Amino acid sequence: MINLPLGRFIFLDKNMLSLEQIRQEITALDQALLTLLAKRKAIAIDVARSKQATTKPVRDIEREQALLIRLIKQGAELGLEATYITQIYHTILEDSVRSQQVYLQQQVNANNNSRLTLSYVADSEALHAANNFYQQRKTPISLAPAAHFQACFEQVEQGTADAAILPIESSSAGSINQVYDLLQHTQLAITGEIVCQQNHCIYSNHNVGLDQVEKIYTTPEAYSQADQCLLPYQDKIHYLSATSKGITELTKAREPVALLASDLHPGVEDLSLIKAKVNNQADSLSRYIIVAKQSIQVASQVPAKTTLVVSTGQQAGALLTVLSVFNQHQLPMTKLESRPVKGQPWQEVFYIDLAANLDDLAMQQAFAEIQPLTHHFKILGCYPSHEVAATQLPSQAYVDLSLQQSKEQDASAAQHPLSEITQHQHCVLVSLQGNDIEQLKQDCQQLKQAGSHGIVFSLEGHHDVTNMAQLLAELKHTCQQLHMPLGVAITAPVQIDAANKFAQFATLPWSDNMDTISACCNKLSIATAVKVAPDTAAASWLAQCQKLNTSGNQRLFAYINETAKVNDLNCVSELTAQGLFKLPLLDQDAITHATRCGKLGAHLELSLRRDNQGQLEVSALTNILAAIY
Numbered sequence: 001m002i003n004l005p006l007g008r009f010i011f012l013d014k015n016m017l018s019l020e021q022i023r024q025e026i027t028a029l030d031q032a033l034l035t036l037l038a039k040r041k042a043i044a045i046d047v048a049r050s051k052q053a054t055t056k057p058v059r060d061i062e063r064e065q066a067l068l069i070r071l072i073k074q075g076a077e078l079g080l081e082a083t084y085i086t087q088i089y090h091t092i093l094e095d096s097v098r099s100q101q102v103y104l105q106q107q108v109n110a111n112n113n114s115r116l117t118l119s120y121v122a123d124s125e126a127l128h129a130a131n132n133f134y135q136q137r138k139t140p141i142s143l144a145p146a147a148h149f150q151a152c153f154e155q156v157e158q159g160t161a162d163a164a165i166l167p168i169e170s171s172s173a174g175s176i177n178q179v180y181d182l183l184q185h186t187q188l189a190i191t192g193e194i195v196c197q198q199n200h201c202i203y204s205n206h207n208v209g210l211d212q213v214e215k216i217y218t219t220p221e222a223y224s225q226a227d228q229c230l231l232p233y234q235d236k237i238h239y240l241s242a243t244s245k246g247i248t249e250l251t252k253a254r255e256p257v258a259l260l261a262s263d264l265h266p267g268v269e270d271l272s273l274i275k276a277k278v279n280n281q282a283d284s285l286s287r288y289i290i291v292a293k294q295s296i297q298v299a300s301q302v303p304a305k306t307t308l309v310v311s312t313g314q315q316a317g318a319l320l321t322v323l324s325v326f327n328q329h330q331l332p333m334t335k336l337e338s339r340p341v342k343g344q345p346w347q348e349v350f351y352i353d354l355a356a357n358l359d360d361l362a363m364q365q366a367f368a369e370i371q372p373l374t375h376h377f378k379i380l381g382c383y384p385s386h387e388v389a390a391t392q393l394p395s396q397a398y399v400d401l402s403l404q405q406s407k408e409q410d411a412s413a414a415q416h417p418l419s420e421i422t423q424h425q426h427c428v429l430v431s432l433q434g435n436d437i438e439q440l441k442q443d444c445q446q447l448k449q450a451g452s453h454g455i456v457f458s459l460e461g462h463h464d465v466t467n468m469a470q471l472l473a474e475l476k477h478t479c480q481q482l483h484m485p486l487g488v489a490i491t492a493p494v495q496i497d498a499a500n501k502f503a504q505f506a507t508l509p510w511s512d513n514m515d516t517i518s519a520c521c522n523k524l525s526i527a528t529a530v531k532v533a534p535d536t537a538a539a540s541w542l543a544q545c546q547k548l549n550t551s552g553n554q555r556l557f558a559y560i561n562e563t564a565k566v567n568d569l570n571c572v573s574e575l576t577a578q579g580l581f582k583l584p585l586l587d588q589d590a591i592t593h594a595t596r597c598g599k600l601g602a603h604l605e606l607s608l609r610r611d612n613q614g615q616l617e618v619s620a621l622t623n624i625l626a627a628i629y
């Protein structure tokens with residue numbers, strides 16, 4: 001029998017009570033939870049005060065890891081899943097870090113929380129980002145809508161607004177050139193950044209499919225973030241200068257028409273959602289900057305970014321010389337953008353973001369060194385970095401936790417077919433195969449309950465494009481509902497289009513015919529892991545790796561079968577150390593290391609099979625993959 005969490009038994013007892021009574025109990029529990037969360041948040045400010053005195057950085061990753069491990073252990077005793085705990089605590093810790101940063105920033109900038117007039121382009125999702133940002137700072141805002149980005153700059157320069165929020169880049173469509181060009185000449189300073197997730201969706205005035213709509217309205221910016229899904233409907237696309245105009249068109253039209261818009265755009269909530277999350281990339285992030293007349297200081301405990309603009313002239317190696325100064329002072333560059341200079345054909349200025357505080361000694365030294373190397377050099381601002389990356393646990397911690405838990409499990413639970421997953425519940429991808437979608441849906445549900453983090457569906461034997469698309473569309477839907485990533489194991493080029501459309505990552509077998517594998521990788525737009533062949537000679541490793549590296553897929557990984565010979569591992573490690581094997585290699589060491597750096601989560605891949613009686617069984621550990629999706 002599956003080891004049911006304790007909570008389920010309590011739930012059965014509660015069936016004896018009326019729904020009303022149970023809901024009252026839930027309401028009381030929620031109230032108690034909120035009171036505790038508010039207390040925790042208040043204590044975070046005490047921590048910030050103590051850090052102000054000791055100048056310790058706000059973030060303490062080791063403390064967070066220890067806290068998560070302790071909570072996962074305590075949670076397991078209470079029947080709570082590890083993923084449930086880590087998800088909740090990532091949110092709590094993010095809020096704690098942000099609250100501390102806001103407090104420390106207010107100390108160094110003497111912020112009095114008085115009302116601020118914020119300029120923004122009226123037709124944009126920026127408002128949503130700004131509301132969250134200023135709410136956290138307990139700063140009330142009045143809005144000053146502007147018709148375009150230039151008007152935002154003008155309002156702040158002329159004093160009719162205190163600050164402006166402007167989009168600067170999106171992770172799927174790149175930089176917003178107009179805003180970069182306006183930064184070239186402004187006297188304003190960048191005082192903040194906001195990064196937020198954006199989902200583009202298709203809305204309509206009728207509840208119909210895309211085939212039935214006559215027109216699809218979009219702005220060029222929105223289109224560039226979701227063009228792949230609209231390729232079959234090119235003749236229906238109508239461009240508009242603003243999404244709000246599209247909303248007006250949809251309200252006016254009698255016939256079915258559609259609009260591509262961000263789900264954060266005001267007004268979309270009154271339309272029918274006909275296709276959700278159509279972004280070319282699953283996670284589409286938008287980055288905004290805040291500009292104001294006065295630059296700000298960033299407290300030394302808070303991670304900072306500094307943005308500057310330089311021009312170097314066109315002599316050979318000029319930009320390289322400037323960038324190498326940052327390298328020598330170990331100042332990480334997070335963004336480099338070039339823009340043409342108006343009136344000077346083929347001359348360019350470079351915008352550089354550095355992950356460092358302007359007051360750092362290394363920054364001051366670097367700036368002193370680069371000034372003589374540049375024609376033009378201006379600091380656009382130093383501001384708190386918005387990103388608070390969720391702390392990952394080292395994979396060894398997961399292994400220790402599952403070993404400890406498996407020891408504590410009674411013998412009958414250990415014999416359950418899915419107990420292999422339960423034992424590794426924090427780090428498992430399960431591969432499964434088949435044709436029967438109902439059966440597959442059930443399997444996914446069981447796997448989720450047993451603690452699997454995701455699915456790798458084997459496409460072996462699937463060649464019919466239409467059937468494959470139908471099956472994967474359903475599987476994707478099921479996995480989305482279960483919050484599990486869907487990967488596919490590709491065995492033939494005909495499966496690639498469906499993989500790109502429905503899966504979050506793909507695995508490919510290593511093959512002697514590297515041209516075919518390389519061609520597959522080239523066409524895959526999702527993260528792709530290529531399984532490493534056993535017993536390969538060093539020269540052949542290199543040749544294969546070079547082929548893959550020229551495939552054009554930027555999210556390519558090699559991964560090693562756990563049963564690979566020690567010889568293979570040594571050979572690849574040696575070549576990697578010499579800088580010859582350039583594909584990121586996901587062996588156990590790499591995963592542990594990456595997880596420690598908070599970059600990748602470790603996942604073990606198990607296989608799900610059915611025995612002759614149709615009983616589920618999980619094979620022993622087969623592969624090790626990292627969370628590349």
Ligand SMILES: O=C(O)C(=O)C[C@]1(C(=O)O)C=C[C@@H](O)C=C1
Pocket residue numbers: 044047058059060061063064067092093096097
């Ligand atoms: O203990 C600290 O140093 C804190 O700042 C508190 C806290 C937390 O909220 O638990 C928040 C941020 C740190 O990264 C670690 C823990």
